[in-house]
Amino acid sequence: MITLIHVTKQYENRTILDVPRLTFESGKRYALIGVNGSGKTTLLRLIAGTLRPDSGKIENVPLQNMGYMPQSPYAFDFSVLKNVEIALQKTPQPAEKALAALEAVGLEKLAGARGNKLSGGETQRMAFARMIACPRALLLLDEPTSSMDIKGTDQIENQLLRYAVANECTVILSTHSPAQALRLAQEVVYLDQGKIVEQGSTEQVINHPRVESTRLFLQHWRL
Ligand code: ADP
Numbered sequence: 001m002i003t004l005i006h007v008t009k010q011y012e013n014r015t016i017l018d019v020p021r022l023t024f025e026s027g028k029r030y031a032l033i034g035v036n037g038s039g040k041t042t043l044l045r046l047i048a049g050t051l052r053p054d055s056g057k058i059e060n061v062p063l064q065n066m067g068y069m070p071q072s073p074y075a076f077d078f079s080v081l082k083n084v085e086i087a088l089q090k091t092p093q094p095a096e097k098a099l100a101a102l103e104a105v106g107l108e109k110l111a112g113a114r115g116n117k118l119s120g121g122e123t124q125r126m127a128f129a130r131m132i133a134c135p136r137a138l139l140l141l142d143e144p145t146s147s148m149d150i151k152g153t154d155q156i157e158n159q160l161l162r163y164a165v166a167n168e169c170t171v172i173l174s175t176h177s178p179a180q181a182l183r184l185a186q187e188v189v190y191l192d193q194g195k196i197v198e199q200g201s202t203e204q205v206i207n208h209p210r211v212e213s214t215r216l217f218l219q220h221w222r223l
Contacts, residue, residue, distance in 0.1 A: 001025050002047065002138075002170070007056035009042055009194075017042050017194040019056070026137075029164055029171040031185035031202065033178065035217060039194040040174035041071065044140050047172065062137040071142040073127030075116040080107065080126055083115035087130045101129035104159050106152070120147030128156050132163045139164070141173040145180070157183055178206045178221050190214045 002024040009017040017039045024030055032040040045051040047061055048068040067087075076083050081098050088094035102108045105125040110118065118126060124147050131139055144160075145153040161184065164171050175181055181188050181202055188205040190198040190213075198211040209215045 002061055003059045004046075005057050005059070007046060007053045007058060009039075009046060009051065010054050015194055017046070017053075019043070019196060022189070022196060022199075024170060024172060026170050027168045028187060029185045030173070030187045030189060031181035032172065032174040032189050032191060033176075033181055033217075034191035038191040040191055041142055042194075043191070044068070044142050044172065044174060048140050065136055066138040066140065067131040067136045068140040069124075069127050069131055069142060069144055071146065073123055073130075075118060075123050075126065077114065077116045079111065080113050080115050080118070081111040083126055084129045084133050087133045091134060097133055098129070101133040102126075104132065104155075105129045106155050121149060121152050124148055125152055125156065128159070132159060135167045136169055137167075138170045139172070141171070143174050143176065146176070153180075160184060178218060182206055190217070192217070 004019050004022040007017065007019045008015060032043060034040055042051065046053055047058060049063055080102065081095065084098035084101055085094045088097050099108060099111060102111055105128055107122065107125050107129060110122065115126060124144060128144060145156050148156065163169065173184065185202045188202045189196055190205060192213045198205055198209060198214045205214065206218065209218055
């Protein structure tokens with residue numbers, strides 16, 4: 001179980017995140033929701049270890065067996081296939097596994113293309129293939145489908161669910177979309193100005209929010 005205890009993060013004397021306690025159970029899927037600037041990316045980066053908290057501690061993150069996909073994933077100046085293979089160093093048959101991951105996200109036709117010349121949505125699909133190319137205990141995904149069309153989004157969501165179940169993987173993703181949270185997550189954490197305002201089962205938080213701030217946020221949701 002990943003546990004945050006008294007975690008705070010400040011920028012320029014402004015408190016960006018203030019989390020007295022938060023836990024993520026192993027093998028469960030979580031969605032972080034909240035308006036722009038509410039602290040979702042900061043929280044993911046603190047868990048991933050690419051940012052350090054100003055105070056508090058974060059325990060039990062499987063850093064050796066974790067995948068972190070930032071909002072703008074990195075693409076190297078070599079083939080798409082090689083961009084996925086870099087997640088497979090030291091494993092047998094990396095090219096075959098990378099190609100299978102590209103097939104899973106519908107990008108196999110671009111295996112030979114230059115990785116850093118893809119569109120935004122294709123780059124996200126390539127980065128997601130890198131995430132699912134090998135078994136991992138934890139996936140941290142920062143708005144993983146934000147640049148994708150509806151077909152790409154559907155494909156990635158299906159693959160994520162399949163992968164998470166097959167690998168008993170903990171998933172923490174941020175999303176702007178309450179509908180995506182309903183499709184993917186078992187639990188939702190709603191953030192407002194760096195504080196956790198509401199947390200619970202996705203169905204409860206999205207469809208029956210108890211807190212005024214969550215209700216106000218969700219009233220902007222139109223199907
Ligand atoms: P979200 O992912 O919910 O949109 P972020 O975690 O990216 O929110 O940002 C939370 C707040 O922290 C924002 O107001 C943002 O401007 C601020 N922030 C993030 N990174 C920095 C930084 N490096 N320097 C100063 N302020 C930052």
